[in-house]
Amino acid sequence: MQSSDLVSSFAEIAREKGIERDMLQLIVEDVFRAMIRKRYGSDESFEIILNPDHGDIQILHIREVVPDWDLEDPVTQIELSQARQIDPDFEVGDEVAEEQDIKDFGRRAVLTARQTFSQRIRDIEKENIYRWYSELIGEIVVGEVYQTRRREVLVIHNKVELVLPREEQIYKDRYRKGDMLRAVVKEVRRDEKSNNVQVIISRADPMFMERLFELEVPEIDEGIVEIKKIVREPGDRAKVAVISHDERIDPVGACVGMKGARIHAVVRELSNENIDVLEWSDDPHELIKRALSPAKPLQVTLNDELDPPRAKVVVRADEVSQAIGRGGVNIRLASAMTGYEIDVYREILEDEEDVEIGEFADEIDPVTLQKLRDIGCDTAKQVLELSVEELMRRAGLEADVAQHVLAVIKAEFADEEEEEFEG
Structure with missing residues (x-):
């Protein structure tokens, strides 16, 4: 193979691969x-002249002319008689620049050069991917699904493979x-041993929902309305706390939009996930009340001495199930939003009989x-x-103890009802 063919x-x-000209020159020179x-x-006595645009390369072997029989290093020196075969005018002390043909290195060396070059290109490609996607962390990307696996989905974006794990x-x-x-770019991982790069994307991360709101709500994109916190159980329910930096703008109304147009666009993208938008408050009492929507708490009592702090919330009897939510999702999200472990109790009316514990x-x-x-x-x-x-969860009771407690109390009220009936 000619050197020009190899360089081309x-x-x-x-x-x-989108490698710049200057970088190409450095890599080719390193390979040769x-x-x-x-x-x-050693490569100290060699000069490499490269023109990648035309595929031209010269490898010059530069040696000093020494008297015959005084040759000490054939890499850096050449005998006078041998130099004069190249040009009869050479004298001792002159420098001889002799061009090397790539064929002189042998077929195996050329094959190794190809492999070395390809490896260098791959390494640069991986570094570029790592750099590009590290700058995109927290941003939305749009890609094409090209393979679905049991634990992950592979997506192609700009010819780069992105990974959507099951948990995301x-x-x-x-x-x-x-x-x-x-999806949103969540993380870029690099294996130190193999230098392989893996770009992790997510549709379950709260950041994805935040970016979708930015796309749909101009007031958020402009910084007039700020998202203070998002908590999600992806695909089921989410709560978004917002605040307005302009008293003329209703932050909840801005996010919902006319007839719900803005929030519906986000809901559709998230597989019909229910989204509660509430106005943020720095007062934990008020924030807990808003976070438990659609229930409307009557009373909130805080205990900040516990870790985590707890909140006792009283709601009307017909709103207990709303406060807790199906499968406990509403109370879990409210706890995550406020930072308080929330305990919900129904209102006990004055004329309702009860017994001290x-x-x-x-x-x-x-x-x-x-x-x-x-x-x-x-x-x-x-x-x-x-x-x-x-x-068991709240009081830390064993299952048999919890069952015993409920049985004892239920028996008490059953006895009272029986006495009333007999009476």
């Missing part, structure tokens, strides 16, 4: 110098090859009674509002 093939690969070092042990997917989504997909001291041990009081259960009916699972 290098230049073509570089153009396909590696060939020289392998053959001669909305569970309702279904992906087919060729579908266009929007201390009245059960003969059947429930003092430690358990104190645990119930710690979570705001001062009366029997407050305890009955909770399930076995909630008593």
Whole structure:
């Protein structure tokens, strides 16, 4: 192979990969110098002149002319008689620049040069991908689904493979090859050993929802309305707390839009995820009330001495299920939004009979009674509002203890009802 053919093939690969001309020159020179070092042990006596645009390259071997029989280093020196075969006018002390033919290095060396060049291009490509996508973290990209796997979906964006792991997917989504997909760049990982780069994208991250609101709500994009916090259970429900920096602008109304047009665009993109938009408040009492929407709490009592801090919330009896939400999703999101572990209790009317929890001291041990009081259960009916699972989670009771507590209290009210009936 001619050196010009080799350089031309290098230049073509570089153009396909978007490698700049100056970078190409550096890589090609490094590749040829590696060939020289392998053959001669050093590249100090060689000069490489490259014109990648025309595929021209010259490798000049520069040696000093020494008297015959005084040759010490054939890499840096040449005997006078040998120099005069190149040009009869050479004298001792002159420098001889002799052009090297790439064929002199052998076929194996040329093959190695190709492999070295390709590896260098791949390394640069990986570095460019790492740099480009690191700058895109938190931004939305649109790519094409080209492969679906059990634990991940592979997406092509600008000829780069992006990975959408299962935990970053909305569970309702279904992906087919060729579908266009929007997601946010979440993370760029690099393996230190192999130098491989992996770009992780997400549709489940709150940042994706925030970017979608920026696209749909000009007031957010312009900084008039600010998203203070987003909490999500992807595909099911989300809560978005917003604040306005212009008193004339209603932040919730701006996000919802006329007849819900703006928020519906976000909801459609997120597989019909229910989104509650609420106005942010620095007052935790007020924020908890708003976060528990659509329920309307009657009373909020905070205990900031616990870790995490807890909030006891009283709602009307017919709003308990709304406050908790299906599967507990509403109360979980409200807790995540406010930073308080929220305990919801129904309102007990004045004429409604109830019993102080201390009245059960003969059947429930003092430690358990104190645990119930710690979570705001001062009366029997407050305890009955909770399930076995909630008593275990909130009060830290064992399953059999929680079952015993509920059985004892239920029996008390059953006995009272029986006495009233008999009476």
